Amino acid sequence: MDVSRFEKLSETAWRIAPFGGMRAPAIVYATEDLMTEMDDKVFDQVTNVAKLPGIVRASYAMPDAHWGYGFPIGGVAAFDADEGGVVSAGGVGFDVSCGVRTHLTHLTREQVVSVQQELADALFEHVPAGVGSEGEIALDEQGMNAMLLGGAQWAIERGFGRPEDLDRIEERGCASGADPAAVSEHARKRQRREMGTLGSGNHYLEVQEVAEIFDDEIAAAYGLVKGECVVTIHCGSCGLGHQIGTEYLREMVLSAPNYGIELPDRELACAPIKSELGQKYLGAMRAAINCALANREIIGHLARQVFVRFFAQEDLPLMFDVSHNTCKVERHAIDGETRQLFVHRKGATRAFGPGHDSLPEALRPYGQPVLIGGSMGAGSYVLAGVKTSEPQAFSSACHGAGRRMSRHAATRTWGGRQVVDDLRAQGIIIKSPSLRGVAEEAPGAYKDVRAVVDSAEAAGLARKVAFLKPLICVKG
């Protein structure tokens, strides 16, 4: 991306003044190197988002931003219902509430390495992953409705998790306002056999070593100890969320003219928050959030079942669970006035700073854990929300490294077997049903996650707490 098209606000903040129908400026947070590496489409998309009705303050892109659908991946925008604001199915995406959770263990790297292959095999065997995989939970109509309303709380009531987990999940594991009646028969059918499955693509379950601590106090509060291992799960709302995205995008594309909305891009399909369609989508999207929260809770439970076979005392307490693709109702200060906004985060992480009243007491003084997924080899980060992120980007941060290479280019560059062997030589065991899938997700296909995270910290979006290095990766 050509940085000369931006006004440089700082070393990590770049602004585009409103032009051509933009109702607000656009701001990208990244170093010049990352800006240069970004696709030109990020410019188009972050400015297109600023053209949507009711946008508040600015359209934002995070340091891992790349070409998405309508919104850039790594896009953040908030809308005010009272000012004609919209909710956008494209601004949430197909994998509603795709996100990350991290469980703690008290196991040292040496303990895990002593059973590394057997543990990897058992996790791969026990946690359904990849295309065509099926979970063991069959949902009838009543069960489906209960799951869509209850999220992780439903999973725990069914015995797939622990009550104490809820404190460590956004919204205590259950998005309020879910409307199962707004979820179609097709979406329900796609989900019938998919509860407790990882999915495919960039979804994974990793066993990681806490390899580096950047902030001792916050790491201690989060329960992170250098040399100990954690289990991180990245997945979303499976077929149900994908179908909801598909159906509402179409409906919003066709309905936009009726609402007097001129879409700069059909993937920015949206409806006024106060419209019947907007409310219906919000109800369906919140049901999909609950599906994702239930799904991650079940997979966490499956991981616990495997670990206890190897380490009898291990109960894998949940550190935190946070989503990347959502629209959430939040209160933010705008020009000294607190307003209720509908904050879209598309491939971006909520990052509430210290003192936020939605955080559990144990975490409140330190800020919300922000979990940054890495690739199979490059590692992941735990960050903490900071107060400066609120005025910068409605308390948001990046969500991962972001791709720098297309899937096809990746398969032309690497073979799946080669990636598996190279990572094994580095002490990382990869388990996946598809070698081509592994090649497409090769670590080199992603940007330098360290540069992305450093950029987010420098921009005041979040602060670094710990670096996690993978030992086992079960790929979807």
Next chain:
Amino acid sequence: MTAIGDRVATGRWEHFPHDADIGVRGYGATPDEACEQATLAMMAAILDPETVRLEQTVDFALEAPCLDLLLVDWLNALIYEMAERRMVFGAFHVKIENDRLKGRALGEAVSRARHAPAVEVKGATYTELAFVEDRPGLWRAQCVIDV
């Protein structure tokens, strides 16, 4: 198979690059043919279509206000059927008349061992969506699929 920059053209379909996902494109002398080829491109993003045995058929009837939306609807209908029936498809027949599409997909139950599917397609998107006649007798159908 012919490499064109960051694309691979196989017969009359090809993939084109997208940062995170995959662009699928089909060419044909008619809209029907271009649509069939774009569909093969989508299947090839998941697996090698030649590994699919054509044992079962699924029929479709769709309607949309314009040609490009018809393409997205067709691809999304296939994605739904693949997920719901746990099937993969290897051959397609499409007939488009005005704003209606009648389609048939041939395939079999997915075998993770034999097909080794690389990705699940979450949805066909409106990104880079086009269904146009580039010049007389050459139709192009394309969009990005979210994987």
